[in-house]
Amino acid sequence: MQKIISYVCDHCGYEYETEEEAIVCEQNHKLELRVFEAIHTPIGEAADGYPRRVILTGEDGKHVWYTRDK
Incomplete structure (x- = not known):
């Protein structure tokens, strides 16, 4: 064994x-992240109200974009 x-x-x-x-x-x-900006779209594109894109900022000041699936 x-x-x-x-x-x-x-x-x-x-x-x-x-x-x-x-x-x-x-x-x-990268664990220490904060939301820098949340980008919303009209209700016809995202009826649930959640943002289409989110920009996160890390401790180093770098911005990273995340885009949701439809």
């Missing part, structure tokens, strides 16, 4: 063979 040990990133759930790889993955995730 073989014992298999793996390490899982707490943030994304990806499984790694080494603890070092999992730590690098965990440290890479």
Whole structure:
């Protein structure tokens, strides 16, 4: 019988063979995010009222856009 040990990133759930790889993955995730802007569209395009696009800002000041699926 073989014992298999793996390490899982707490943030994304990806499984790694080494603890070092999992730590690098965990440290890479941007966790301190805030909504910079939410871009809404008319009710005919998004009847549920949620924004079509959201701009997030990280600790480093970088802006990242996310667009929802229809």
